[in-house]
Amino acid sequence: MADIELKTAPADFRFPTTNQSRHCFTRYIEFHRCVAAKGEESRECEKFAKYYRSLCPGEWVDRWNEQRENGVFPGPL
């Protein structure tokens, strides 16, 4: 068996609670702010992308992407 590295988003002391929705949301926002600052394909933003993809439910990510496309995403991007 090849060694597969299994990682998830690190524990963030800003979100100590069991409910990690805000953690997911914050990582999503951080990714998009990073992309806005550093450009589409930059590698620093890859880290945030992995975090939000492991934390957030797929449905939420799809809904937020749709909202962003329509210009109605409510968060502080």
Place this chain on the structure above:
Amino acid sequence: MRPQRALTLGSGDEGGGLHTTEAKWFMIESQRHSYHLVDPSPWPISGSLGALATTVGGVMYMHPFQGGATLLSLGLIFILYTMFVWWRDVLRESTLEGHHTKVVQLGPRYGSIPFIVSEVMFLFAFFRASSHSSLAPTVEIGGIWPPKGIGVLDPREIPFLNTPILLSSGAAVTWAHHAILAGKEKRAVYALVATVSLALVFTGFQGMEYYQAPSAISDSIYGSTFSLATGFHGFHVIIGTLFSIICGIRQYLGHLTKEHHVGFEAAAWYWHFVDVVRLFLFVSIYWWGGI
């Protein structure tokens, strides 16, 4: 031997004519206690029927039944009518018939305090609702407060003017109280006129502000919490204004004396409560909530 004057409530053909009121004085003398046992009255049952009509009509209105709105309005009108006639009877019994001795006065005086506390609890619920939504805004509205796209009122404009208007109105009611205690009857009337005028100006400005506000009650959770908290406060301002107008009228008619003005004191306490709530509203909802 001339017979003793009978202690009856006859309407006046025996020996000189006793009016019912005068006869009641005799009744009080024979009462041997200083409490007030009220005469039978239809107002409690009429108030209950009004409340029944209001609640049933309200439910009918909110569900698809015919006639709900009519029943609801009839019920509300009936409740208002009951309040008017009941309190008119209280005024008749106290000011005109003299039943409100010192111990009887303690009832309404110290009873208005639990009433005001219950009103505080009611408004506290709306403050809590506002804090619940604004201190930790949910992910669905973007984790920020006020939510994106909601136009908030600048707290430095009309709210900042209206708060001192209400405060001055509270000062005016204290002025009126001191005038009553000093026996300066005309000055007390002027002070109450000042209280009511400031209150009406406040209400007018609030109405104008609601009319031209950038967001409405149905605009997200912000609109709901803002409108309910400020709206119910405004409703209490209107009730307090009405109470103060009645005190002004009574003072003008000479009902209030420097030792005995329980109704006025209750109105003043209520008015100060409304004022304090406005201060909390301004700081937490207008000022903090709009940043």
